[in-house]
Amino acid sequence: MADLDQLQIEAKRALGIDLLHATIEKGELRILVTRTHIKDVLQKLRDDSAIAMTQLMDICGADYPERPERFEVIYNLLSLKHNWRIRVKVETDETSPVASVVDVYSAAGWFERECWDLFGVAFSNNPDLRRLLTDYGFEGHPLRKDFPLTGYVEVRYDDEQKRVVYEPVKLVQDFRNFDFMSPWEGITDVQMLPGDEKAATLAPKPEAKA
Numbered sequence: 001m002a003d004l005d006q007l008q009i010e011a012k013r014a015l016g017i018d019l020l021h022a023t024i025e026k027g028e029l030r031i032l033v034t035r036t037h038i039k040d041v042l043q044k045l046r047d048d049s050a051i052a053m054t055q056l057m058d059i060c061g062a063d064y065p066e067r068p069e070r071f072e073v074i075y076n077l078l079s080l081k082h083n084w085r086i087r088v089k090v091e092t093d094e095t096s097p098v099a100s101v102v103d104v105y106s107a108a109g110w111f112e113r114e115c116w117d118l119f120g121v122a123f124s125n126n127p128d129l130r131r132l133l134t135d136y137g138f139e140g141h142p143l144r145k146d147f148p149l150t151g152y153v154e155v156r157y158d159d160e161q162k163r164v165v166y167e168p169v170k171l172v173q174d175f176r177n178f179d180f181m182s183p184w185e186g187i188t189d190v191q192m193l194p195g196d197e198k199a200a201t202l203a204p205k206p207e208a209k210a
Contacts, residue, residue: 059111
């Protein structure tokens with residue numbers, strides 16, 4: 001914990017007013033920084049020798065629809081030199097893009113595409129901001145909390161057209177509610193099952209009372 005306390009001090013020194021909030025949780029430092037300066041923030045964390053966050057492990061997102069800025073974009077950084085981690089967060093909404101950090105960490109390109117695909121967070125100046133995990137023609141962003149479980153379109157192969165076609169989702173029936181009851185427990189209108197008569201003849205007879 002002493003090392004993380006030192007890391008927090010160094011981060012505050014390096015980032016200044018761009019660091020909005022900092023806390024230590026579960027063995028790592030978590031900081032909230034200014035969205036408009038995210039590129040400069042990550043470059044300082046990478047180049048400052050006292051911090052040396054030289055490796056970008058992941059970029060992911062989180063959705064909190066009740067907030068004015070509903071999305072968190074989270075950068076997970078690792079320092080091989082000091083063997084400590086920082087989780088850097090910025091907040092944004094559905095229309096405000098976050099600056100791409102491909103120039104700081106070359107691995108960020110695919111991570112940003114994944115975040116765009118699943119959450120709809122745009123990254124300005126990303127050289128190739130396209131969908132990554134969903135199919136061609138997919139509508140919406142599936143990790144948003146307000147995305148319907150059934151999606152908007154369904155995919156099938158059409159034998160007549162000899163190609164894959166996309167159609168609006170048509171549910172044959174509403175979602176069922178299953179009670180997960182054992183099939184034996186669920187049978188209530190049968191008095192005797194096959195084999196019960198044999199079991200009755202083999203059952204021990206009660207002893208007569210003296």
